[in-house]
Each structure stands twice: as structure tokens, then as C-alpha cells.
Amino acid sequence: MFTMNKKRFFISPLISLFFLLIIVGVVWAQAPGPNRTTTTTVWRRKHCSYRASDSGYFCTLDLYYTPSSSCPSASATEPWFNAGRCGWPFDCDISAGCSIVVTHPSPNPPVSCSPPSTGCTEVTQTTTLPEATVNGSFTCGLAGSNGWCVGGAGIDLSANEPLAGEMITLIEGDPGVMCDPPNASSISCSWSGGSEGNYSIGFWAMSTYGDSSVEEFVNWRLDTVPPTTGYSVSGGTAGSGGWYRGGPLTITASGSDATSGVPSGGAEVSIGGGGYAPTGTISSEGWYSLDLMATDRAGHTSSSSAGAGLDNTPPVINPGITGTAGSGVWYTSATVTGTESGSDALSGIGSRQYQIDGGAWQSGGSATVTGEGAHTINWQVTDVAGNTSTDSQSFSIDSVEPVSVFVSPAEGTTVTINGNLNMSGTSADATSGLNAAQISLNGGSSWSGIGLAGGAWNYSWDTRTVPNGTYNVLVRASDVAGNLESTAHITVVVDNEGPHVNITALWMVWETASVSVRDAGIGISSARLVIDGGVYGSQRIDWSSGNIPNRFTWDRHFGSVLAPPGEYTVTLVAWDQLGNSGSDSGVVVVPEPPTATPTFEQTSTPTSTAEPVKTGSKPTATPAEVAMVIEPEAAEPAEPENVEIPLPPAPYIWWPLTVIVGLAVILGITGLYDPRPKAWRRLGEIRNEAFLAEEARDKLEGYQ
């Protein structure tokens, strides 16, 4: 809210008016003018005097009148000179020889009187004293043309005070105080504070009398500022940066000067270095230098340079597309950038604009387009002169890969199979549509096409054509745009081979047969070992997975029957979990009883062979009576020979002491006879002495 104090409301206009009057007084300085006429009041009367003479008698007559009266003529005073006056015995008779003459001066000014004497009248008297005078003349240090001064302008001023005791104090003028030298009866000075222009400056001298001289005038004519140059172009359409299109262009030079002005024809232009003329023409394409020159009335000349160009050739437009190109018009990158790199040989490119899919025009030479589907970029390139070229680009974006999935077996699952594997699935692509589908049975190392029917596919694989193992089966599809998906996959474990079975080919009944059952595929399910005893029957042993031994020792029995000497076929069969089987066979020998008694000796020499070391003595009983099981034994190291090793001698405790003492003796003796410290000291003393002396000399030389 605005509130105003009433007092302030009243005072503010007065203060404003006061300052306004001061300002007006300063700006409108005027000469006070001479004021030396004085009016005084005095008493005056007219004094008329006459003298009469007749016959030796003389008489004078003084008559007093008011100052404005006139003195009577001499003859008119005849009655005043009668008998009795001045002792005259007779009247003055002019006709009888009495003569009367006027004795007051002629003219006869009034004389001072004191009232109330006769005729004394109060009179107003006016006195005019000599005035102060001032003179001035315009001076120019650097004369121009047409009476203009172009530099060093000034006014030489002088003033004089004719009255004794009075002095000139300063010379004042329209601009204010023009000079203020020490007070003197006669002064002279110069003033150079005038501004640009052609005008009359009035000035006057101020006097201690309290008045001034009559105002004098001098003409001031100063122009120190050169004119400005310019030009105008007609006949074409303006672009920017001085370029035009159309034409031909007419260049008209112009100049302006605020003070003296530029006369007609005073501005000229030179086009492309040609001759100067008030106007010029550009009719051919290109850029031209414009040299402008203008001369004002005062004689100042200015020049400047500019340029103008004519370009009627539209720019060359050169659109391009940056993105991952697919097939045909398709791009597979999510972002496609349209670029425009056109050029203009004359005025250069002024602006590049693009419009994406009919949207708003935007500035720039790079248009980024996103979104699946078809797109259009319209380009518009304008050169500096305003010529325009247009072009457009059409393309489609499909950045999304097709999607394929296994339906059977289910996507991502692992299946274990032998024989044929029937696979089916689907592929789809939303934007450009499916192009083809491929399957790889070896994890992507090689691919083969598979038929597509409405996005569905199927494939039958006979796994018996490949070795057992785990296979990554991949399916991928490509779309019309060229995207290739990252594949659908399942894992197929093929197991068409039975387990690898191995048993010792031939072994004695007291030996242990080596049994090996392994499956490269899904894993062992079970194994069976059958010893065929012919008429003695057979012995069958079944093992489940995980319980299959790697050694087998036969107890020589077919059930409860002890096997007689002979050779028996042993068949080992194993099955994997898919029913694939493998087998191997060996022979176990039950020898005839020996006829000689062997002698076994234990040796202390360990053997590194895998043959068993028999311990104990061979039983003399027949094999039919004693079943002997011979287990292979690991070779045992021979016991070390019991050698007495002498203990190392106790450390000789005097050695360290001896070494320390020896070092001390060496250091002591060599230190005692070491002459180096003395030599060091002497060198140090000399160097120190030399340093001190040098320092002292430097100081002494510094003093000198």
C-alpha cells in the first residue's frame, strides 16, 4: 500500500521547484548587462544674473527660478534696476543709455541650493558610467572545409573595465563560466569547451561593479567526428550474413554525419576492388568486397569495408542413414539416425531441418528415429542466401528378433534318449515377419534349415547316427528384416551304447579277477556275472548300480559243488538305465593239484611288480580239500638297516667369541694406526680457513 506523508507531500513540490529554477538558471545563463545609470535626488534652482550700468553707476541682479524655468532676457530685467537700487539715483532706462548684460553662463545649468531658498526645487538626477567591454574571436587549430573547424577550436576572449577601482572577475557565456582568471581591470583568456556543431555563443564579462558588459556573440563551427558509412542493397532477396538471392543487386553507398552532414554524392562504394561510385551493381553469383567511403562537409573522410554476395544456387542435399542395415528397406537397430551432410559452394549451409514421420520440423543435421515399423524423414536444407533444397528418406525398423520355442520337448529341458527324437516348436516375429528357421544338433556349430508352416516347425532326429553324449539342440529363426534370434534350445542326452564291460581274460582260481563296468551315457543300472560250470551248473552274481566291485574272487563253488580242476567261462554283462547292454568274458582256471612240493622263501627284497607275493608255505593238501584265496599284496618297503649314526658334535661355543674378539682386535689396531682422520682434519681446517677468508674478502669488497 502506498501512503504519503502530508508534510512531505507539501514540501516535495517546493523542493523540486527550487531545484528546477536553479537548473533553468544555470542552463539559460543570460548576460545581466551593464547597469551603470544612477539616480540621485538634489536641490537645484536656476540662477540668472545680470549687470546694469549707467553713468558710472553699476548694479547687479540675481534672479532665482526653478530649475526648469528659463532666465528672463536682459531687457526684461530693466524694471528691477530702478532708483534706490544700488544707490542709483535714477531708474535704469535702456532707452536712455542704461545697459543691462547677462552675466550668467550660457547655457545656464541649475545650481545647487538649499531649501527653502527661492526657486530651490528637488530634482531627480541620472548618471551613466562607462561600461565594461568584452571581445571574442573564434580560433581554429585545424581548419576543415567550408569554414568548418575540424580540431583545436576555441574562442579568444578579452574584457576591460574602464572604471577605476573596479575589475573584471570572469567571462561568462551561454555555456556558463568560460574563463575565470585573477581579477583585473583587463583580462584575456581562451575557451575551448564547445561541442560539435554550428551555432552562436554569447558571452559577457562580469565586473566587480556588479554588472556585466554587453553580451557579445561569436559563431562556433566545429566538426571533429568523421562521417559514418553505410550501404543499401536493392534488387534481390536478402538472406543472412550479407548474402542475397535473385538479383541483380544494386549497392547504394550512404554516409551520415551528425554535425556538418554528408553532401549528396559524398558517399561512394567500390565493388570487388573496382572504381568508386555512388552506386554499383552485382549481377553474377559470388561474394564481393564492398569498400565504402564517405566525406562530410567539414572534410572528414571515412572508409569501411563490408561484403555482399549473390547466391542463386540451391544447396546440394546429401542425406544418409546410420543404423544396422537389415534386408531391403529394413534396419535391425532400435535406433536409426538419419544424417544430412549436404553443402553449398557459395554461401554455405545456413540451416538443416528435418521432419520425422510428418511431425514438426526440427533443426539439425541428425535425426534419430526409434520405433518399430516404417518411417520417413523429410529433409530441408537452406543455404545462407536463403535457397532451399529438400529430400526425403523412407525406411523401416525391426529391431526385435523373432522368438522360437521348443514345444516338445519343452523349451530348456534336458531329455535323455536313444533312437529317434521328435522335436517340434513355434517361431514368431511381430514386425517384419518370419523368413526362415534353422536347427543345430551340435550346439550351434552347424545349422540346417527346417520347414516353417504358419510359424510351426518340427524335426525328427535319429540319435543312433551320433555317438553317445550330451547335445545342445538349438533352433533359431530369422525375420524378413534380417534379425536372427538367439535361439531356443533343449539339451539332449543321447545314449545308444551299452556300458563298457571288462573282466580279466584268464586267471587262476586263487587269483582275483579285475572287473570294470563303466557307462559313458546315462549310467549303469545293473550288472551280472555268470560262471558257466557246464554240468556242474553255473554261478550267477547280480550287482545293482553302485555295488559293482572292481575285483572278483571266486570261491570255486557252483552252489554247493566245489568246482573240479578245469577252465570255466566267466561272462560279465552290464546294463545302462536305457536298457543298453555290454558284456565281456574271461576264463577262470582251476588247476590240477601239483605233484612237487614247492619251497617258498621270504626275501627281504621288495618287488615293484604287480605279481602277488606269496607268504607262508604252499599247503600240501589237494586243492579239492583246501580253497586258497590269493590276494595281491602291495609291495612293502624293506625295513631300514639299523645303523648307528653318530651324533653331531656339540657346537663349539668359543667360535663366536673368537670371531668377535678377532674383529675387535682388527678394528682396534687398524683404528690405532689409521692416519686418515688426521689428514681429514687438516683438509677440513684448510677448507674452513679458505672459506672464512673468502667470506671476509667478499664482505670487505662489499664495503668498498
Next chain:
Amino acid sequence: MDVSIGIALVLLMATFIVIAIYYFRRQAVALEQVAEIEEERYMRQTRHWRKQDASNIQISDPTKWFQKQAVIALGMDIQLLEADRKFSNPSAIEFVANAGQRVIFSPLDPRSIKKFFSGNKTRGKGAAAKLQSMEGETPLLGRNPRSMEKGAVSLRDDEYFDLLSGNAGEKLGVHWGEPAKLWVYLIPQGLAIFK
């Protein structure tokens, strides 16, 4: 066995000591030479700086001057009585002191004097013989040079030393030029041999 080891150790230590002392001496000699070079430089600078403005230096009592130098060099109060012998090759002057000692001034340092005499004397007469002068078979530095005391006085002690020494030598009839350094040898009384 242990005795042999002990002897071997002692011999080893002795070898170490001998080698160390030998190399220490070599290093000390090198340092001495560096010190001499430094001293030469220092004296050269002194001679250059003092501005040869002492051409009128004259010594009226050279014996007194030599006595003063002896006191400075040897660091002891000694009274020189008279100049006894003067030698020209090598340049030296011998004074007799109040206690019967001999004080010898020479521009040559002990090593140079030793080298000088060893090159002029017959070998095999002992170290004292090698230091004998050529004149009258009187040992210049006594029969036992190890017992003598020595010192030096040079431009380090007086910036006009070379002019003073030259003038003092001339006054006593020894023409040794203007040596910048004089060695002072004090031969004890018992070792002195008078003529």
C-alpha cells in the same frame, strides 16, 4: 688341530690388519695431497687478492721474524739466537735456539727433503744417513728424524708471507725466492751435532 686353527686365525687377523693399515695409509696420502692442493689454491687466492702493493716491505731484524714464525709453526715459546748454517740446495737456514735446539727453516716439506737426500746419498747407511746434507756430512734433520718436531707457516698465516719470507731470507743470505710456505723443523738438543 685347535692350535693350528688358532695360529691360522691370528695370521688371518694380522693379514687383515696389515692390508687395512696399508690402504688407510694410501687414502691418507691422497687426502694429504688434496689438502695440499687446497692449500695451494687458497694461497694463490690470497696472493691474488692482496694486490701486490707491498713492494716496499723490508725486514730490519730477520732473526726476530724467523723467531716469530717458529713460535707460530711449532706452537711453543722458543728463542732463536743466531743463524747457524745456510744451505742453498736444498734451500734451508738453520738457527740455534736458546735451549740448544736447532730450528731449521726450509721451503721443502719433510717428504721432499727425505726424497732429496735419498736420491743423493749412498744406500745402506740407515735412515739418518739418508737425511744428511751434502756439506760436511752433518745431518740436516738430525740422526733420528722421528724425534724432531715440525710445523709450517705460510700465506695462510700472513697474506704477505711470501714477500716477507723472501726479504728475510735475502737479508740472511739465503736465496730461496719468495716461498709461500716455510717448514720449520725443531731438532732436539740431544740429537743435534754441532760442527
